[in-house]
Amino acid sequence: xxxxVWDYPRPPLVEPTGRRIRVVLGGEAIxxxxxxxxxxxxxxxxxxxxxxxxxxxxxxxxxxxxTTFCEWKGVATYYxxxxxxxxxxxxxxxYHDPAPGFEAIRDAVAFYAGPMDACYVDDERVEPQPGGFYxxxxxxxxxxxxxxxxxxxxx
Numbered sequence: 305x306x307x308x309v310w311d312y313p314r315p316p317l318v319e320p321t322g323r324r325i326r327v328v329l330g331g332e333a334i335x336x337x338x339x340x341x342x343x344x345x346x347x348x349x350x351x352x353x354x355x356x357x358x359x360x361x362x363x364x365x366x367x368x369x370x371t372t373f374c375e376w377k378g379v380a381t382y383y384x385x386x387x388x389x390x391x392x393x394x395x396x397x398x399y400h401d402p403a404p405g406f407e408a409i410r411d412a413v414a415f416y417a418g419p420m421d422a423c424y425v426d427d428e429r430v431e432p433q434p435g436g437f438y439x440x441x442x443x444x445x446x447x448x449x450x451x452x453x454x455x456x457x458x459x
């Protein structure tokens with residue numbers, strides 16, 4: 305049975321997951337880990353944060369400026385992501401000094417699924433959260449509707 309994102313808490317919850325998280329760009333696996341955390345927030349599919357040391361060396365370049373602020377997690381900074389001859393500007397982000405309650409994701413990296421070749425939870429290819437602004441990963445075990453996309457219903 306799928307988890308409803310409408311049952312996720314607000315403020316969000318951060319929890320470890322042993323699921324296999326993979327990110328592929330330019331035909332190269334730049335992340336393959338079972339040491340991620342996921343952030344669960346009402347109306348959003350999970351966002352997966354992977355340890356920086358589990359990202360392929362050289363795949364991330366810090367961007368200059370351009371931070372964003374999350375009311376729950378704090379100030380996010382961004383990375384350009386490069387591998388296999390491809391480059392995605394601002395394709396990943398991190399919290400160097402997260403707000404209390406989110407210390408587990410300090411310096412961990414989250415990736416936007418849309419511009420990558422593919423992102424996987426276990427062996428399932430994820431769909432990006434609609435709208436391009438949010439970084440949630442949609443799999444068959446989460447149910448929406450999701451923030452960022454059109455409302456869905458029976459009529």
